[in-house]
Amino acid sequence: MRWGEIIKRLVLVPPTLFGVAVIVFVLLRVVPGDPIAMMIPPGASEADITRLRALYGLDQPILQQFATWLGQVASGDLGRSISVRQGVLDLLLARLPATIELALLATVIAVVLGVLVALAGILLRGRRAEWAVDGGVGALLAIPDFLWALILLLLFGVLIPWLPISGRVDPQIDIDLRSNFYLLESLLTGRFDTASALLHHMFLPALALALPFAALVARILKASLADAEDQDYAQIARARGYSRPAILLHEVFPNALIPTVALGGVQLTLLLGGTVLVERIFSYEGIGNMAIDAVINRDFPLIQGLVLTFAVLFIALNLAVDLVVALLDPRLRHG
Amino acid sequence: MADAMADIALTLPPSRLLAGLKRGGARLWVGAALVAVLVLVAAFAPVLAPHDPLEQDLMSAQLPPAWMQGGDHAYLLGTDSLGRCVLSRLIYSARIAVAVALIAATLAALIGVALGLFAGSFGGWVDQLISRLIDVWMAFPPVLLSIVLAAVIGAGLTSVIAAIVVVDWTRFARVVRAETMVQLTRDYAAAARVIGLSRAKLLRLEVLPNLVPLLVTLLAVEMGIAILVEVILSFVGISVAGDTPTWGSMIAEGRQIVYQAPWIMALPIVCIISSVIGLNLLGDGLRLALDPVQRS
Amino acid sequence: MNATLTVEGLKVAIGAANVLRGVSLEVQPGEVRGLVGESGAGKSMLGRAVLGLLPANATITSGQIAFEGRDLLAMTETERRGLLGRRIALIPQDPMTSLNPVKRIGAQIGNLLRHHLGLPKRAALTRAAELLTEVAIREPERVLALYPHEISGGMRQRVLIAMAFACDPALVIADEPTTALDVTVQRQVLQLVERLRLRHGSAILFVTHDLGVVAKICRSMSVLHAGRVLEEGETADVLVRPRHAYTRALLAATPRADRPADALRPVPPALIEQLWSEAHRLDRAGEARPA
Numbered sequence: 001m002r003w004g005e006i007i008k009r010l011v012l013v014p015p016t017l018f019g020v021a022v023i024v025f026v027l028l029r030v031v032p033g034d035p036i037a038m039m040i041p042p043g044a045s046e047a048d049i050t051r052l053r054a055l056y057g058l059d060q061p062i063l064q065q066f067a068t069w070l071g072q073v074a075s076g077d078l079g080r081s082i083s084v085r086q087g088v089l090d091l092l093l094a095r096l097p098a099t100i101e102l103a104l105l106a107t108v109i110a111v112v113l114g115v116l117v118a119l120a121g122i123l124l125r126g127r128r129a130e131w132a133v134d135g136g137v138g139a140l141l142a143i144p145d146f147l148w149a150l151i152l153l154l155l156f157g158v159l160i161p162w163l164p165i166s167g168r169v170d171p172q173i174d175i176d177l178r179s180n181f182y183l184l185e186s187l188l189t190g191r192f193d194t195a196s197a198l199l200h201h202m203f204l205p206a207l208a209l210a211l212p213f214a215a216l217v218a219r220i221l222k223a224s225l226a227d228a229e230d231q232d233y234a235q236i237a238r239a240r241g242y243s244r245p246a247i248l249l250h251e252v253f254p255n256a257l258i259p260t261v262a263l264g265g266v267q268l269t270l271l272l273g274g275t276v277l278v279e280r281i282f283s284y285e286g287i288g289n290m291a292i293d294a295v296i297n298r299d300f301p302l303i304q305g306l307v308l309t310f311a312v313l314f315i316a317l318n319l320a321v322d323l324v325v326a327l328l329d330p331r332l333r334h335g
Numbered sequence: 336m337a338d339a340m341a342d343i344a345l346t347l348p349p350s351r352l353l354a355g356l357k358r359g360g361a362r363l364w365v366g367a368a369l370v371a372v373l374v375l376v377a378a379f380a381p382v383l384a385p386h387d388p389l390e391q392d393l394m395s396a397q398l399p400p401a402w403m404q405g406g407d408h409a410y411l412l413g414t415d416s417l418g419r420c421v422l423s424r425l426i427y428s429a430r431i432a433v434a435v436a437l438i439a440a441t442l443a444a445l446i447g448v449a450l451g452l453f454a455g456s457f458g459g460w461v462d463q464l465i466s467r468l469i470d471v472w473m474a475f476p477p478v479l480l481s482i483v484l485a486a487v488i489g490a491g492l493t494s495v496i497a498a499i500v501v502v503d504w505t506r507f508a509r510v511v512r513a514e515t516m517v518q519l520t521r522d523y524a525a526a527a528r529v530i531g532l533s534r535a536k537l538l539r540l541e542v543l544p545n546l547v548p549l550l551v552t553l554l555a556v557e558m559g560i561a562i563l564v565e566v567i568l569s570f571v572g573i574s575v576a577g578d579t580p581t582w583g584s585m586i587a588e589g590r591q592i593v594y595q596a597p598w599i600m601a602l603p604i605v606c607i608i609s610s611v612i613g614l615n616l617l618g619d620g621l622r623l624a625l626d627p628v629q630r631s
Numbered sequence: 632m633n634a635t636l637t638v639e640g641l642k643v644a645i646g647a648a649n650v651l652r653g654v655s656l657e658v659q660p661g662e663v664r665g666l667v668g669e670s671g672a673g674k675s676m677l678g679r680a681v682l683g684l685l686p687a688n689a690t691i692t693s694g695q696i697a698f699e700g701r702d703l704l705a706m707t708e709t710e711r712r713g714l715l716g717r718r719i720a721l722i723p724q725d726p727m728t729s730l731n732p733v734k735r736i737g738a739q740i741g742n743l744l745r746h747h748l749g750l751p752k753r754a755a756l757t758r759a760a761e762l763l764t765e766v767a768i769r770e771p772e773r774v775l776a777l778y779p780h781e782i783s784g785g786m787r788q789r790v791l792i793a794m795a796f797a798c799d800p801a802l803v804i805a806d807e808p809t810t811a812l813d814v815t816v817q818r819q820v821l822q823l824v825e826r827l828r829l830r831h832g833s834a835i836l837f838v839t840h841d842l843g844v845v846a847k848i849c850r851s852m853s854v855l856h857a858g859r860v861l862e863e864g865e866t867a868d869v870l871v872r873p874r875h876a877y878t879r880a881l882l883a884a885t886p887r888a889d890r891p892a893d894a895l896r897p898v899p900p901a902l903i904e905q906l907w908s909e910a911h912r913l914d915r916a917g918e919a920r921p922a
Binding site (some may be wrong): 015016017019020023027080111117138142144145146147150151153154158159165181269273274275278280281288291292295296298303306307310311315 | 567
């Protein structure tokens, strides 16, 4: 992908976002089910209902509702949650950091695990043990993150109760932090006991998210390493008297990294999407868990805000991956 | 697609068919066996289940499996918190899983393949339109989208299937679009155009048969995904209504009492994993068996 | 004084197929020896065997390879790695794929110098620039900062030649270094190799299928076919008075400026046939004899 290609991608972002907005809106307004019916207390009068409809703008024509909603969204006003009775944007901002920290931790674990497994696999190349590594990677990959969450919860939360299995922090711990990025802030300000308590809670959900992604990284990276090692320049490096580990690290790895980031990076969206259920399973207070509550409560403004947030994160993630690949590959940088 | 499959089966001489089965190897057999068990259990659930899966017996609630301390031989895998037979509920759950896998995956494949063929063979604005549509779809987390869809359509098997189809058709469309484009640039497709085959015939006779190995794999994988999505929806509590047994709802119930009765959560997980791995292996094995080129 | 390279009775097999059937060959210090043969003759395999680059499924079944009198095959991995790139160097065949695409030219030459000569980073870059000047690359400092895709194929080949001679090797194995280049560049590259050889005092084993190239640069030559040396000697002798029928046929098939093109005759298939059946007879004889 060249710079022109990246600009083309950028140009496609607004129409994609618009399409996303249309679908989110249509999905929640055209389908049956009246959110107001859920909100009215028993014995509310017809006038109360009408007033509520007017308050949420549900009495206007659908196109008008869309235009109004789009205008509000564009100016950062995502409306008020019906079930929690707070601003949607405030709710999102309060919860999003928890999800971002979880996804980041999972990504770090996955990359470390994936790279180690890929290197082990490539060092064992051609031996019988390589087959075992490939098989293990296949098994990790076949089981999705939410099943890993359940398995880990059973194994290390219940059977061998090593780690807590619900929440982001212990309720009795007094969190004295200014931002909602608890982990990052406590690490940066040197409050390591708080950080350690947070990590204890985050480890199992993060590992559940990380395992399938680690397998994916391992598989792509190993295939790319094998491919790069067969190239002339790597063979010739042997004829220059470099050792195999040195060749793998200095000559082969930088080349194998490019397809791995390109293919694996795009799949980070899977990891992010996985937070929805994994957070639910571990009762972790991020936007994924909130999304399920919002769906169950038919809290339309909140659902819209959440789905939009995920879509924006997805699109941003894909763009970021394209940029990183372009930075890693000198052939694209100067192309 | 079934047509194309039949074409291939007919044109393969028995020896090639045998060679294909050999190429599929252990994956094919293990996968087929696991899937066969799943299908048979679903089909013969009333015969196999020792109890009515809905029958409550509050006197013997949360019994552990029969081989554990305090187990009861009448309830081989124990009972849940309402005293319902876990084994029977697992067996009946397989029916929902199989129904969702078959119907949802097939419908998603039909829609996806059709749109993929359109985009790949017409190109131009048709391709632009369908590709943008896929872009928009890819911007949503599939799990969240399924949950939202199922919730707004309302509870029930139909809404679960609709949610899966609406979300997952892109998996087929993307691959088929790209493959169709590749196939149409190959020499044999050009040759077919020269002898005057219409676009539809070209697609049916030349392009689709070459897509079959890929589609079979995708279909098997999609069936696994459909099972997982149904599990997710019923775990969240928005799948089939009421007390119909599903693996997902059993997990959700088990999660509540995971410290007291971990087996209630563990057993459906085992069922799900063996079904999904079975389908993945079957898909892999079939691809190896059907693909005449890729032998490694 | 020891020969720079001594190969004796080298046999290499890939699976059940023999690729080298007892090849013997000597390269004296400072000598340029051509190794000629058509594709499949095993000439590249010989070079790879010396460099320890045989494919994983190939095995050396018998024979010896000695460098300056030391047995290369009996050496430890570490000892051999100390020689490779420093005392024994390679000029690879395809300049387009032989440089690492994600590393700057300077880093690639610099790493080699630091690895084998222990130069500090700065000194390695200075030396790298000198080496590029030796191979007639203008503005060497600028080229050092470039990536392989930013320079032409001819320039890449000159970079690879510079790297081959960087540590004053005693032996350079040139594996068809001119095949991928067009004729005008070919000539410059040959002149360059000759000049650097003289300056660094290296011997060269020049692997090629092109008798014209051999005539230009090699003092002596060996003709390889089906994994056997059919004929060897001083280049002038062999080319003027070829003794083996195959060498004569090769000469007749080589285009020359002083002959009309229609005088070209392909190597007769019957001769090839005969040579291969001889080779297979040799294989069977080898099997019959207990090793």
